[in-house]
Amino acid sequence: MLELRGLARLNVGPIDLVVGAGECLAITGPSGAGKSLLLRMVADLDPHDGDCLLDGRSCAGMPATAWRAQVRYLPAESGWWRETVAEHFPSGTDFAAGLPALGLPAEAARWPVARLSTGERQRLALLRAIGPGVRVLLLDEPTSGLDAGNVAAVESLLAAQCAAGVALLLVTHDEAQAARLATRRLRLAGGRLATTEGAA
Template identity: 35%
Template sequence: MRDLVSEMTTSLQARELQIQSNGKTLLDVPELTLDGPGPTLILGPNGSGKSLLLRCLHGLITPNRGQVAQDGTLLNSDHKARQAMVFQHPVLLRRSVAANLDFVLKRQGFGWTARKRRIVELLAEGGLEGKSRQPARSLSGGEAQRLAILRALALKPETLLLDEPTSALDPGATQMIERMVLRASTRGVRIVMVTHDIGQARRLAADVVMMQAGTVVEHGPAKQVLVAPKSEASRRYLAGGLIT
């Protein structure tokens, strides 16, 4: 499926990124460019800075130094409006499944007819057609995460950032979300996803960012990084021997 990914994806660049707290460096990324087609997956042990990097790319965290750019221009409010992010534990509104989607679309000025059509499309994409009137907060974990991703995709973002969206899900629910991610990628959405699941990276990634202790220890095509990693830290992590 990855061979069908559109070439028309946005690029993200991080330069001299640093985040420090209480005299400790939590993130130190001198240079990182995410371009080319297909999903980027960020791997590494707990505390390696994966989520911090993702939040910097989305502009949720302002680094102590350095900058993030999109398509060569410093990240700005317009870029952020064309991004969407889904967290590990999504927060759904206290209303129906369909109303969660309608809320996002209505705030962006979509008329009722356009909203109704888009909601039908989204529910079908996420396999939630039969649950449109169900309270969103009564969904199962996998269904709730699918709704969160659909809500993020409702406005057709250029970039979708995902922070371990399947970490607490069973294999069936994980598979459904992976399919959603790949479909979005084939439409040209830039996917940047944090995961601790090496198997998931093998299934989804076009390229892989390996992190340890707040730094990028390796970045390259998935076929190279996951099969023949160049760094010792990557080799140890993939072998399950990296101490967190």
């Protein structure tokens, strides 16, 4: 269980929120409302007031590396710092299973990053974020710019993560996607979260 207690920075918060294991919480709202900032606070990437807890363990009470090994943030624009795709993944990663599930051939592991399209980088970054020990995925527009087939593949992978007990915080401008994936939907506006009208 992920719990936010009084989380606040700049014009966002304070926010109190609980997200259960296997739950997908979609956050929508206007551009500039602070949705990405909220995810960055939960990932402990920006200074903030308040705290986050994972199964009762405070983020403030553990090393940043230990928190981020369990709470993974996937920004809208992923970072790549080595020459090939495989160099960004742990040794022993099963590319033959993971890549085809996202519409990519297994040999894409050997591709230089420079040849990847924006959509390929987006899908590979998601695969990179998923792994043993990950309890929470913080997803910032994970399917923006993808075609319908690839959106479906990504959504299928995310649904499987939920089924395995991973909690998802999904920032999206796509209301239809929120309706398809989310067990709960909230809207961020004026620095506060509110239940989306018509959401379960």
